[in-house]
Every structure is written in C-alpha cells, then in structure tokens.
Amino acid sequence: EAQVTQNPRYLITVTGKKLTVTCSQNMNHEYMSWYRQDPGLGLRQIYYSMNVEVTDKGDVPEGYKVSRKEKRNFPLILESPSPNQTSLYFCASRSIEQGEEKLFFGSGTQLSVL
Amino acid sequence: AQKITQTQPGMFVQEKEAVTLDCTYDTSDPSYGLFWYKQPSSGEMIFLIYQGSYDQQNATEGRYSLNFQKARKSANLVISASQLGDSAMYFCAMRLISSGSARQLTFGSGTQLTVLP
Numbered sequence: 001e002a003q004v005t006q007n008p009r010y011l012i013t014v015t016g017k018k019l020t021v022t023c024s025q026n027m028n029h030e031y032m033s034w035y036r037q038d039p040g041l042g043l044r045q046i047y048y049s050m051n052v053e054v055t056d057k058g059d060v061p062e063g064y065k066v067s068r069k070e071k072r073n074f075p076l077i078l079e080s081p082s083p084n085q086t087s088l089y090f091c092a093s094r095s096i097e098q099g100e101e102k103l104f105f106g107s108g109t110q111l112s113v114l
Numbered sequence: 115a116q117k118i119t120q121t122q123p124g125m126f127v128q129e130k131e132a133v134t135l136d137c138t139y140d141t142s143d144p145s146y147g148l149f150w151y152k153q154p155s156s157g158e159m160i161f162l163i164y165q166g167s168y169d170q171q172n173a174t175e176g177r178y179s180l181n182f183q184k185a186r187k188s189a190n191l192v193i194s195a196s197q198l199g200d201s202a203m204y205f206c207a208m209r210l211i212s213s214g215s216a217r218q219l220t221f222g223s224g225t226q227l228t229v230l231p
Contacts (some may be wrong), residue, residue, distance in 0.1 A: 035221075040223055041223060042118075042120075042205060042220075042221035042222050043205065043207075044223055045220075047163075059220075069136070074129045088157065090159060092159070097164065100164050100166075101147050102164065103151075103163075103219070104161070105151075105158060105159035105160075107158045108158060108159075110157075
C-alpha cells in the first residue's frame, strides 16, 4: 500500500530536549516536505527536499533541521524545542502523473513542548 | 509572494445538498497549480482535486469539482450531494510551477464544513 509513515503520532516533551520525528514514504517520490499546522494559520511549510541531499527552507524553518540521506526518509529534527513549536506536524511526498500533482500526507504528529 | 485566502471559517450544509467553499489566490506568476485537501477529525490530509493554471477545463473528481475563474483568481470547491462523511476541514493550496519559483506549497487557513442530517 502506497503511504507516508510518520512517527510518533503524539509526542510530549520538555523545552530543550532534542527530538526527531521520522517520515518514510514507499512510493519512490523525489519531493518530500514538512509542514506545521496551527489554528487559523493553515499549514505552513518548514522545509522541503527535491531529492537526496537536496533540501531547502520553506516559510518557517527557524528552530528545525532536516536531512535527506535516502530517498525514502526525511526526518525532522528539533535540536532544542521550545513551547512555540507546539503544533501538529505533517510530512508529505509528491507525485506528478500525466501533469497532475498530488501530495501524499502522513497521518500527522501532534507535538507538545512544555 | 503568493497568498491563499479562505474567507469562510465555518460552513453548514444540509445532507444531499451542494455546497461551495471559497478560495481566492494572489500571484503574479502565470504558471501555478491549485489544490484542495480534506482533513477529517482524525487529522490526516486527503487530496481531493487539482487544477493547473493552463488547464482549459475545470477539474472534476467524483462529487468534487473546482470552479476555476482565472480572471477573478478564484478556485472554489463545489461538493455535490453532501454526505455526513464530508464533515471536515477543507484547505485550498497553491504552488508555483515556473522554473526558478520557490516551489513551496502555500495553504489557506481552512474552512470547517459541517454536514447536517
């Protein structure tokens, strides 16, 4: 089954404690991205990756890191989380078929930073 | 920079009726794609429909259609014959396609649709 898998689904942590949210896709997509969703703001892009070893900043990259060592994996790293990073996070990968684009989203990670 | 505006924070519709969710966008780039996503209460994001800026016809996918009015810069989602399972948050999004563009997807703030029995 084609899917984007994010882990964990829920995470509660404390300020300053490094964490990683994993993201894996089994569709051989080149493009992957991370978003955060906050009430009233919709989804905002954190980072995206056009291919292996190619990453770039989105709209709200501060406080986040990513890596793309393999095509299928695109982890999101918070080196020193702060309470303003409490949010719902989504990983996504993209396909383009016959001129039609489609984003496949993971099921989301609800992060709370105390 | 591109911008997406969804002016309806919440909408109600009676089951089996049609509903239109508004979306306007702002970009000076001629080449872009428009998307609609559904987010049920379970949280996952579900792709609904895509419209390219050069597509001659409005996109349709089952009960979903996109009313694309390029001159007005609007891309409204029409859901026909609403079902209780359509109750969800709906997001409009846009991505620039031309070379040299930032390639990021910009989302609106969403519309919470509630279908009444």
